[in-house]
Amino acid sequence: MLRFITPIVALLLALPAHAAPDSYIDRLLNKPVPGGVAVVDLGPSAQTPQASYQGKPVLVVKQEARWVAIIGVPLTIKPGSQQITAKTSSGTRTLPFTVGFKAYPEQHITLKNQRQVNPNPADLKRIDGELAEQIRAYRSFSPGTPSNLLLDKPVNGPLSSKFGVRRFFNGEERNPHAGLDFAVPAGTPIKSPAAGRVILIGNYFFNGNTVFVDHGQGFISMFCHMSKIDVKVGDNVPRGGVVGRVGSTGRATGPHMHWNVSLNDARVDPAIFIGAFQP
Ligand code: ZN
Numbered sequence: 001m002l003r004f005i006t007p008i009v010a011l012l013l014a015l016p017a018h019a020a021p022d023s024y025i026d027r028l029l030n031k032p033v034p035g036g037v038a039v040v041d042l043g044p045s046a047q048t049p050q051a052s053y054q055g056k057p058v059l060v061v062k063q064e065a066r067w068v069a070i071i072g073v074p075l076t077i078k079p080g081s082q083q084i085t086a087k088t089s090s091g092t093r094t095l096p097f098t099v100g101f102k103a104y105p106e107q108h109i110t111l112k113n114q115r116q117v118n119p120n121p122a123d124l125k126r127i128d129g130e131l132a133e134q135i136r137a138y139r140s141f142s143p144g145t146p147s148n149l150l151l152d153k154p155v156n157g158p159l160s161s162k163f164g165v166r167r168f169f170n171g172e173e174r175n176p177h178a179g180l181d182f183a184v185p186a187g188t189p190i191k192s193p194a195a196g197r198v199i200l201i202g203n204y205f206f207n208g209n210t211v212f213v214d215h216g217q218g219f220i221s222m223f224c225h226m227s228k229i230d231v232k233v234g235d236n237v238p239r240g241g242v243v244g245r246v247g248s249t250g251r252a253t254g255p256h257m258h259w260n261v262s263l264n265d266a267r268v269d270p271a272i273f274i275g276a277f278q279p
Helices: 002-012 024-030 123-139 270-274
Strands: 035-042 048-055 058-062 065-074 080-088 092-097 108-111 165-171 180-182 189-191 196-204 208-214 220-227 240-247 255-262 266-268
Touching: 002 035, 024 035, 024 065, 024 092, 024 270, 035 080, 035 092, 048 065, 065 080, 065 255, 108 266, 123 208, 123 220, 208 240, 220 240, 255 270
Parallel strands: 108 165
Antiparallel strands: 035 065, 048 080, 058 065, 080 092, 180 255, 189 240, 196 208, 208 220, 220 255, 255 266
């Protein structure tokens, strides 16, 4: 028997030094698929490492004596090898990680308002401006460490539409679903899943009444379709603090809570952070 075990042991010993050691961060957050999260070990470093992916700064946290980068993998990334750049006290290195495959289902939605499927030229101008404003918010990078990496559910209720679903409105394909929906009644308070700072609020064509909360280092939550916003830009929100109420403003077929989570300007599956990810 030993004869058969030995090659396996040898293989384990040969794992590259950059493999992330087992920890709650790896176990719970390392889901390296398009629209998922990659956790990459940066090793020990006397100074706080700086890491970047596709030229954008990445969330870095310390776990015991080591540092790890927590990277958002955009939905548009193809399975295969990717790399980050990391600057630690021992120099600048590139570190690889592998993106696996994930199949996302389709969803067909009927909207009574055809203008929400094919907006008119004035709408398109408005949408462009709103998109630019929201992308700027997603790209902000504040220095603080997030209060918690495992997030609280912003509302208690069943999940309705999952992240990444390819959506067809009245038969026409539009952007995939960039967040997670919860089926909850209008008026339900939406609680911030971690502490953060309100960096943007708006009333948008697609997203309706919207709040962006920056949890630190590009880790950002967005809530939309709200009936009411209870915060203003610059407010510091504690973990569990109410940011607004569930509604159906913008492009929505009924009241629900839509939640985006973004890392390094990549929208990722919020289910990962609440322990509800399905491969
Ligand atoms: Zn949604």
